Amino acid sequence: MKKSVIISAVTVAGLTAGAAFAGTLDDVQARGKLNCGVSTGVPGFAEPDANGVWQGFDVAVCRAVAAAVLNDSDAIEFVPTTGKTRFTALASGEIDMLARNTTWTFSRDVDLKFEFVGVNYYDGQGFMAKADLGVSSATELDGATVCIQTGTTTELNLADFFRSNNMSYEPVPVETGSEAVTNYMAGACDVFTTDRSALAARRANMENPDEHVVLPEIVSKEPLGPLVRHGDNNWGDVVRWTLNALITAEELGVTQANLDEMSKGTNNPEMNRLLGSEGTLGEMLGLDAEWAKRAIAVSGNYGEIFENNIGESTNIGLARGVNAKWTDGGLIYSPPFR
């Protein structure tokens, strides 16, 4: 039994080896499925629900790309990756794109040979403390014990922050976010530090969220975004502009509700180019004219995706903050569709 499986796998490997040099876009269309790397679970960003269907802010990007490329937002093989396996999965071709809160850094972009196609969430490291500690700013944390995940950039950022403010701290190293919360709740540390989105999600599920405050300081830049492999610029463009289409849709006021009406043609030329009633943008990407319309139809524009998965109406309860669109003073900005 085993042998036949191995032999057939080797045969298949030999047959398809020739096709491996075709572009990722062709591969995905030939396969009829997008292999999208997600995390094994981050509340609000990627989590399977009780029925096993993947939901979340990062998952929405996968679904939008699948809709644009394959005209089916469910034609996705979600490949769960851990922090340890995510980059090799992408580099080895097991997945076509990675949408898993991954910070865009110089070394990941240049040294690991990936292409970050944009930023879908601007995160930053923050602090959470118990309210009865009476602390209102991270600069008052001199001498505090801090729960910190080892081997992360947050550990280095923490050291930098305390050093530049001439303060001392006592680190309590832990392995995972859950462990950090358990320690923090048990009083092993005064402060818990990690990305602010994660802090908000953890706080939302605590027994008494009001007893804990997230301090206002942001001590690092964590731009999170989807990424693809170096070397296939066409595929990179498809993912980049799908994300940009979602962002532009919010800027232009295209929502899931008015999408059909808007795509019939309006007197806004950029909206017409985006939704395919004018120009040949889709063709340039190697897709059809309605690619962006399909991407937006899955779960709405960027703003809607944010609100429905991690926004203030959800249990995660994140405010838009720096993730507001640029016209509202945020950083979410797409180059023009022209």
Add this chain to the structure above:
Amino acid sequence: MSGDNNSFVRKEMISERIPPTTERGLVKWVRENLFSSAFNAIMTFVSLWFIYSLVVAAAPWFLNGIWDAETVRECYDLLDGKSGACFAVLNERFPQLIYGFKYPSSEYWRPNLASVLLLVALAPILFRKLPRRLLAFSAVYPFLAFWLIWGGSILTSVSAFLGCVIAIVCYSRFSSRSFAIAVLISLIAANVWWIIGGYIVDLNDSILALKDVPSRDLGGFMLNLLLGTIAVCLSIPLGIALALGRQSDMPIIKWICVFFIEFIRGVPLITLLFVANVILAFFFPPGTSLDLILRVLIMMTFFNAAYIAEVVRGGLAALSKGQYEAADSIGLDYTQSMRFIILPQALKISIPGIVNVSVGMLKDTTLVSIISMFDLVGMIRGPILSSTDWNGVYWELFGAAAAIFFVICFSVSKYSQWLERQLETDRR
């Protein structure tokens, strides 16, 4: 005269009297076991106090447990500040813990049936008193289970099974000439059949077809059990072969076995799993790869086999040289002497070691959660603990996982103790 003298002699036995209260029943047991010395008395009181405080601390947590809630926040509301467990998560996510989150719920009967049949198939192997005819079912079971769990046409399993039958027939026909030739011929014959069978299956892939379930969709405790059972079953014969190879007089075989065993034993299992998951992907062209479960299974089987080989080698070494010489002196060849004289004794001695390693293997299957497979622990650490609904429910989930593993592992070790008594290993 006689009457007077006899008055000093008892005419009847004194009836047995009950021993003094301090020398019988509960009191005696307590005195001997709990208060035999001052130090033991102190330790008893300390232990009692410890147990009491443990129960007092834990009981409300269990008794106040909430079994019916939608989210962890609802649990907190219902508990209203009291200490209590949120068992509702087990209730709501039970299928996910057992089958993973992607196994189609309409097909749950298939793994259920497969696990019941597993017990039937194991019974004749585990209990010698059952009719030997049941062993035929054990031989068919792996193919049946494959069909039940992965689905697809039954022809795949039938064809694989026939290939094995062909291999065995060829082997028994040629084994009288030479062991090596017989193995070679049976391998070739089986592979020829599998290639032909592959075409036949492709032509009729709808006969008795169950819904296909790709390996990636397997998960939960089902995955642990699957990996553990297959790895243990495959690694016992492989381990015995390695142990014999290590004792062989033929230098190449000996050194291959030694290198294999020492290499695998020198590397942590998690490293091998990373190799299976991550490194192997680089050796395949993009878009093609061996099934992840198959890769993991190969690594686990190798790992377990190396340990079993050392356990069996210990068993072989424990036999006196006279046993080997006796076998030689009555003119048995190598295969016969191993089969009839050496291995039955050596394996009998090795049982505790083999069970020990195998139970360890079953528990080690939870390591696959590190390489993003959703076994029982992977389900808890990943999808369930990081869902918005159940974020923060640690004790209940990990407690349940521990309980499930305890039940299985404890029964296995009880069985092995029973088997040792049956085989009377100490009076060999």
